[in-house]
Each structure stands twice: as structure tokens, then as C-alpha cells.
Amino acid sequence: MRDSTHYIVDVSRIQNILKAKVWVSNTSSNEHITGIYASDLMSDVLAYGKPGSMLLTGLNTVQAVISAYMAEFRGVAFIRNKSPEEETLKFAREKGMFVLSTESDMYEACVKLATLESKVSEEVMEVEEVSKAENITTHSFFIDGNDFANAGLVSTQIKALLKSIGYDPQIIRRAAISTYEAEMNVVMHARKADVTLTASDKEIYIIFIDEGKGIKDIDLAMQEGYSTATEEQRALGFGAGMGLPNIKKNADELEINSVVDVGTRIEIYFYIK
Amino acid sequence: MKLKDIVENLSLDVLTNFEDKEVTGVYISDMLSDVMSNAQAGNLWVTIQTHKNIVAAANLIDISAVIVSQGTKVPDETIELANRYNVVILNTNDSTFTLSGKLYQLGIK
Numbered sequence: 001m002r003d004s005t006h007y008i009v010d011v012s013r014i015q016n017i018l019k020a021k022v023w024v025s026n027t028s029s030n031e032h033i034t035g036i037y038a039s040d041l042m043s044d045v046l047a048y049g050k051p052g053s054m055l056l057t058g059l060n061t062v063q064a065v066i067s068a069y070m071a072e073f074r075g076v077a078f079i080r081n082k083s084p085e086e087e088t089l090k091f092a093r094e095k096g097m098f099v100l101s102t103e104s105d106m107y108e109a110c111v112k113l114a115t116l117e118s119k120v121s122e123e124v125m126e127v128e129e130v131s132k133a134e135n136i137t138t139h140s141f142f143i144d145g146n147d148f149a150n151a152g153l154v155s156t157q158i159k160a161l162l163k164s165i166g167y168d169p170q171i172i173r174r175a176a177i178s179t180y181e182a183e184m185n186v187v188m189h190a191r192k193a194d195v196t197l198t199a200s201d202k203e204i205y206i207i208f209i210d211e212g213k214g215i216k217d218i219d220l221a222m223q224e225g226y227s228t229a230t231e232e233q234r235a236l237g238f239g240a241g242m243g244l245p246n247i248k249k250n251a252d253e254l255e256i257n258s259v260v261d262v263g264t265r266i267e268i269y270f271y272i273k
Numbered sequence: 274m275k276l277k278d279i280v281e282n283l284s285l286d287v288l289t290n291f292e293d294k295e296v297t298g299v300y301i302s303d304m305l306s307d308v309m310s311n312a313q314a315g316n317l318w319v320t321i322q323t324h325k326n327i328v329a330a331a332n333l334i335d336i337s338a339v340i341v342s343q344g345t346k347v348p349d350e351t352i353e354l355a356n357r358y359n360v361v362i363l364n365t366n367d368s369t370f371t372l373s374g375k376l377y378q379l380g381i382k
Contacts, residue, residue, distance in 0.1 A: 106300075106302060225348055
């Protein structure tokens with residue numbers, strides 16, 4: 001088992017323990033979390049973070065909150081007294097997530113939280129009401145390569161669309177994570193991409209067609225840890241070589257076609273059972 | 274506290290040559306520039322980064338050992354480089370958060 005932490009804690013207790021500053025407070029009534037995930041690498045959060053958790057991170061960019069949202073986290077706490085940017089706070093407010101900051105460094109924050117005694121047996125997570133999707137809908141999006149300021153916006157829109165259609169939260173989470181990883185790949189490695197989402201009561205189909213340098217060796221790119229990202233991109237918490245493996249892990253089917261110096265086509269399928 | 278005691282108590286996997294060192298604290302980060310500016314000599318460094326650049330960072334600031342958490346696989350080229358510079362790399366299946374609790378219980382403040 002990768003992580004044995006299951007507990008229900010009120011966010012106000014977290015705030016007390018970390019002596020945290022509250023930047024955004026979640027307005028929903030059940031302000032509690034069911035676990036903690038500490039990481040600065042966003043693919044790691046998307047791969048292993050559990051829904052209902054709080055993200056503890058030193059990565060002070062809007063990508064931290066977007067990743068947390070994609071992974072169905074309740075909120076984010078920034079360590080080492082980092083002041084979140086307005087963009088980060090705005091995103092959190094819109095999505096009903098809380099944002100805290102603490103003076104502690106990562107180790108101190110983890111230790112303080114680990115000593116919380118209120119471990120409770122797993123509570124059944126609230127399940128959103130699911131209504132059946134009926135019609136086929138198609139939506140198109142555009143991603144600009146190297147536009148880190150807007151990275152994550154397309155997947156955020158796709159997630160909102162899937163939610164409004166009323167799919168099962170588990171499928172939405174898997175689709176959101178896959179879409180986000182694919183979007184970040186475009187931002188890091190391509191000039192631009194067209195994205196089309198087709199959603200029906202049988203499947204969710206998302207296709208990314210980018211113009212860019214392409215993937216030389218797809219088998220190699222599918223290996224966890226392999227990355228051609230620059231130091232700058234890694235500093236943003238991406239480029240850990242987990243993107244494509246993460247998509248594969250979440251999707252029911254993944255097809256990749258690529259031509260070097262031309263571009264890459266990624267097709268992701270989720271089947272509705 | 275000695276590195277050897279920590280390895281034994283937490284059943285950490287030793288991926289490189291082992292050299293016992295004095296551990297003075299813990300620093301957690303996945304960003305190299307952050308580690309290089311804030312970690313102290315003798316600290317245990319907990320991360321899920323496995324790129325060979327971690328060896329250079331650990332070596333530069335005299336980290337007592339790198340613990341790669343979350344069961345993340347460490348590439349051979351990273352291990353080879355670590356052996357060349359006498360950097361100790363350890364592996365655990367625990368998440369960074371869970372591992373922190375255990376290190377604290379051992380008495381590393």
C-alpha cells in the first residue's frame with residue numbers, strides 16, 4: 001500500500017496546527033479533508049493523490065491548485081510562507097477550494113500534521129448525484145504551445161463540461177487528469193494543438209492534434225521517469241516523465257501517433273459502463 | 274543520529290554503496306534549486322525526483338542521504354553517478370507524508 005493515511009480532519013484544525021494564514025476559505029459546509037499529500041511534482045499528485053485530500057506543496061504557481069482540482073483535492077497549503085498569486089486565489093475561489101500558507105517547511109508541516117490523533121476509519125465519501133448522459137456533444141478547444149500562463153485552462157473547461165453532463169465522478173477525475181497531462185505536454189513540447197471532446201452516453205473521447213517536434217521513440221516516452229523537459233519546466237513541477245504513463249493509467253484506451261518534426265496525435269477513450 | 278540506524282529502523286532499500294554518516298535533520302523538496310538554497314549539510318533529503326541531477330545537488334550541499342519516496346524507481350544512470358560521488362540513495366514505498374511521520378518518531382527533529 002502506498003499511503004496509509006486516512007483520516008477526516010476539519011480544515012480549521014489544520015489551520016491551527018500549521019498556524020496557517022487563510023487565503024481562501026471553502027464556502028461549502030463540509031470543510032474537512034480525508035488525507036494529505038506532500039509533493040512539488042504535479043504529475044505525482046495526479047498519479048497518487050487521493051480525492052478529498054489536501055495538497056502540501058512548495059510549488060507556488062497556479063498549476064498547484066489546478067492539479068489539486070483535477071485530482072479532486074479539497075484545498076492546498078503552501079509551505080515556507082509563500083504568498084499565492086492572485087491568479088491562484090481566483091482559481092481556488094471559483095472552484096470552491098481552500099488555500100492556506102504556513103511558515104513551516106515541508107518536513108515540519110508533515111510532522112505536525114502526522115501527529116494529528118484524529119485518525120478515523122474511512123468515511124464514505126460524498127457521492128455526487130449522477131444523471132445519465134444522453135446526447136452526443138462535441139466541443140473544440142485550442143492550446144498555445146509554451147503559454148504557461150494559461151496552461152490547464154482547457155482541461156479545466158473540459159472537466160466542467162463533463163461535470164455538467166453528469167458523468168460518474170470517478171470517470172470525470174480520470175478524464176480530467178489525462179486531459180491535463182496531455183495539455184501540459186502540448187504546452188511544454190509543441191507549438192499549438194487542437195483539442196476535441198466528444199461525449200456521449202457510451203464514451204468520452206478526447207483527441208489532441210499538435211504541431212511540434214513529435215515523439216521520436218514512443219515506447220521510451222511511455223516509460224515512467226523518461227522526460228525531455230527543460231530545467232525550467234521541471235521547476236514548474238512538470239517534466240517528471242510521468243505524463244504519458246499517467247494518461248495510460250487513467251484511460252480505458254490510449255492511442256499515440258507521432259511524426260518527428262511534424263506533430264503528435266493523442267486519442268484518449270473512456271468507456272461508460 | 275546515524276544513517277545506519279534510520280535505514281534499519283525504517284527498512285529502507287539501499288540502492289547505492291553505503292557509507293554511514295551523521296544525520297542532522299530532514300529537508301523535503303522536489304525542486305532542486307530549493308534544496309540547494311535551503312537544505313543544510315547533513316540533512317536527509319526526501320524527494321520523488323530521480324533525475325541524475327539530484328546527485329549533483331546532494332553532493333554540492335553534503336546531504337547525508339537521499340530518500341526517494343513513493344516507491345519511485347531510480348534510473349541506473351542516477352545510481353552510477355551517485356556511486357561515483359559517494360552519495361547514498363535510499364528507497365521507500367511510503368509517501369513523503371507518511372515517511373515524515375516515521376522519521377519524526379525516530380527522533381529526527
